[in-house]
Amino acid sequence: MNHIITIAKNTLKLEVRDKIWIALLAFGLGYIAIMLFLSDLVLKELPMVKAFALLGIYFFNAIIALFLGTTSFYRDVERKTVYFILAKPISRAQFLLGKFFGLCAVIFLTSVALAVAYLAIVALAGGGFDAMGLLAILMQFLEMALFLAFAIFVSTFSSSLLSIVYTSVIFFLGHVVSSLVDDARKIGISGIRYVFVNILYYIFPNLEKFNIRDFAVHSVSLPWASFGFAVAYATAYIILLLFAAIWIFEKKEI
């Protein structure tokens, strides 16, 4: 466990020194700040401010997760920095888990910074303390953790560029699979085509489970069961992906 913490701490330390992360965080904060001016000029209503701000947080977190997930682990292996680490009494599984938790910590830190800005903007726009907004950001964080696990999994067997492609495809599919099944039902697709859509639904993560922005925007409370299910879903998926990633990494000749 200590080794995992050591790697995670080191990953966090290194990634927050990266100029790309600093720039993306600055852009994210700038974007939320702009919401304050837009609220008077264009958006007018509080729900619009919330919607755009939450979407911005989601966008910047996704970009950072994609960038970190597809480069950090791959770079260590490809540049052979792992030689220094894995020749020491630490297993490959510990290293990979440490990287994952370290990257999650970076996303968490980003989420916290953006959430503080978001709460300030909402309060200034006359919305008071937005607990549902916070929950929406937390759910976005869960999605990003899953996203990171997938990116690391892909990084164990493909190049950084291909990882970006695969992870982006999963990101896209993850958001459309649930509506694909709904649309298939509505249109009345049946037979092999319906089976195919269902296979897609069960293979790819359903990222829409983590999207509660509409609840937050309209201050509608989320049933705890839905929240609990989303947490369990993310945890199970992450564990599965990390197991697969470790299995591949253990066999990889570095």
Add this chain to the structure above:
Amino acid sequence: MLSFSRVTKIYGKRKKRRPAVGEARFGRLAVDDFSLEISAPIFGFLGQNGAGKTTIIKMITGLLAPTSGTIMIDGVPSRDEASKRNIGFMPETPYFYERMTGIEFLRFCTELFPGAKRDDESLGKILKIAGIFEARNYEIRTYSKGMRQRLGFAQALVNDPNYLFLDEPLDGLDPIGRHDLKKSMLALKAEGRKIFLNTHILYDVEEVCDEVGVIHEGKLLYAGPVKDFCAGRPLEERFVETVKEYEKGKQDSKIMNQES
């Protein structure tokens, strides 16, 4: 003692069928039935590029698993955690975390050894041995190649190891750097530590090594004292001669096989 027992390493896909050296279809044979026992204080491993030296050092340090055979350090498999606690490894052309400072990198390496001394004084001592103490607070991305080599050497010492495995440690060092590193190696030897060294700089081997091993195409061609190997002749000459003799023998047996 470091011992290898019938160690073979095949890179690639179909490991069940034994490939010939250089044959790519069934994987690449990098180390071929390698057996050796090393007890010399400083052992130099000589070979051309691609001879299998780095593969062997990576197998010792647990970065690679042998396809078959065993490697033991003091009777314990080298890939075991107990062995890893007792070794220091400096990889060839090290790549560091560029945004860390030298001292930060050493601290990070130390944290991977439970119980290792982590105070700045201990780490400073190691940095002084490696000759990079003055640059300890600079980011590694500002380091020259020689400074990186020195830092690579320093991180191999953080756990106070009994065995040191150095892969081309003198590569990229200027004459003073090479002199300092050789001096450090001899000082570590005097403290009773054992050093296993991969290199193709033969002049340095003659100076610091007690024994050498010559490897070519994954096969061990010679292992023993440097003086016995040289027999009064320059090491380079003997090394070239040994490799050529092996190549000639291989060629002759190929012709004989074709004729029969």
